[in-house]
Amino acid sequence: MPIIEPGREDLKDLTGIHLWHGGMSNCSQRCRITLAELNLDFESHLMNLQAGDHATEEFQQINPNGVVPVLVHDGTVVINSVDIIDYLDNTLGDGSLRPPHLDNAVAESLQHADQSQLALKYCTFEFFFQHGPRASEETFQNIVNGLHSKFLQDFWREYRLGFARERIHDMVGRVHDDFLRREGVLSDGREWMAGDQFSLADIAWMPNFHRFDLLRWPLEKYPNLMRWFETASARPSYTKALDGWEPKKLMDRALGTLDERRANNDGIDNYGPFATD
Numbered sequence: 302m303p304i305i306e307p308g309r310e311d312l313k314d315l316t317g318i319h320l321w322h323g324g325m326s327n328c329s330q331r332c333r334i335t336l337a338e339l340n341l342d343f344e345s346h347l348m349n350l351q352a353g354d355h356a357t358e359e360f361q362q363i364n365p366n367g368v369v370p371v372l373v374h375d376g377t378v379v380i381n382s383v384d385i386i387d388y389l390d391n392t393l394g395d396g397s398l399r400p401p402h403l404d405n406a407v408a409e410s411l412q413h414a415d416q417s418q419l420a421l422k423y424c425t426f427e428f429f430f431q432h433g434p435r436a437s438e439e440t441f442q443n444i445v446n447g448l449h450s451k452f453l454q455d456f457w458r459e460y461r462l463g464f465a466r467e468r469i470h471d472m473v474g475r476v477h478d479d480f481l482r483r484e485g486v487l488s489d490g491r492e493w494m495a496g497d498q499f500s501l502a503d504i505a506w507m508p509n510f511h512r513f514d515l516l517r518w519p520l521e522k523y524p525n526l527m528r529w530f531e532t533a534s535a536r537p538s539y540t541k542a543l544d545g546w547e548p549k550k551l552m553d554r555a556l557g558t559l560d561e562r563r564a565n566n567d568g569i570d571n572y573g574p575f576a577t578d
């Protein structure tokens with residue numbers, strides 16, 4: 302359900318476009334790309350998820366699910382990134398990012414992006430955040446005790462203990478299947494995910510492809526996707542939505558360790574369907 306009743310009275314009085322979002326969060330990146338495509342300015346409420354900004358009561362009154370992004374537009378609260386980008390195009394754009402003749406294909410892409418979030422999350426925490434600065438015990442306890450969502454509490458506990466290798470094998474396999482499905486969609490030579498026009502279907506997948514590029518995924522296995530991404534990532538909206546938002550210090554540290562990990566045959570391409578051991 303994308304539009305929710307504001308849990309805080311003061312949200313109803315907010316005017317303009319407000320986005321609660323994370324710098325590295327792919328779901329937030331999707332929203333920032335859409336805002337840039339529509340040439341819309343927004344008031345930024347930047348959250349540090351690794352510090353547990355989203356586990357506070359104050360934030361969970363905005364989104365009871367305890368996740369970013371959240372859009373508040375003139376007092377209307379919208380959650381879930383694929384619904385937010387749809388809302389933005391529909392309400393503040395002219396609908397051109399979801400052209401009627403491509404509606405079914407856009408719906409398929411958005412739904413698939415939504416379903417693929419869990420595997421992306423596991424891979425990101427395993428291959429990226431695990432190598433950033435480790436949260437103190439106090440921060441970790443605040444996150445787990447503060448979050449209302451049992452799913453998120455369990456996820457953070459599992460992450461803190463270190464994911465089982467089997468779990469990561471499984472998640473890498475799921476991402477590979479997701480990419481094969483997107484590769485199939487593009488196999489008729491079409492330029493964009495939904496057909497002949499750039500649309501929300503592309504925006505939904507741009508941050509995901511970027512994420513796995515960062516994680517040193519063997520992207521050459523999907524030539525259609527690589528071709529698509531080269532064109533999609535050349536759009537000014539992509540640069541605007543990503544550059545300057547992804548925390549540089551964290552990126553440098555995590556990416557350096559990722560390269561080391563790969564050199565030690567423990568990179569993402571040593572898991573799931575890519576593992577040879």
Ligand SMILES: N[C@@H](CCC(=O)N[C@@H](CS)C(=O)NCC(=O)O)C(=O)O
Pocket residue numbers: 323326327328329350355367368369370380381382383415418453
């Ligand atoms: N289906 C939601 C997923 C939102 C989501 O999982 N957001 C992540 C960042 S991309 C988050 O806030 N995670 C908090 C956590 O893992 O504790 C959407 O598309 O907005």
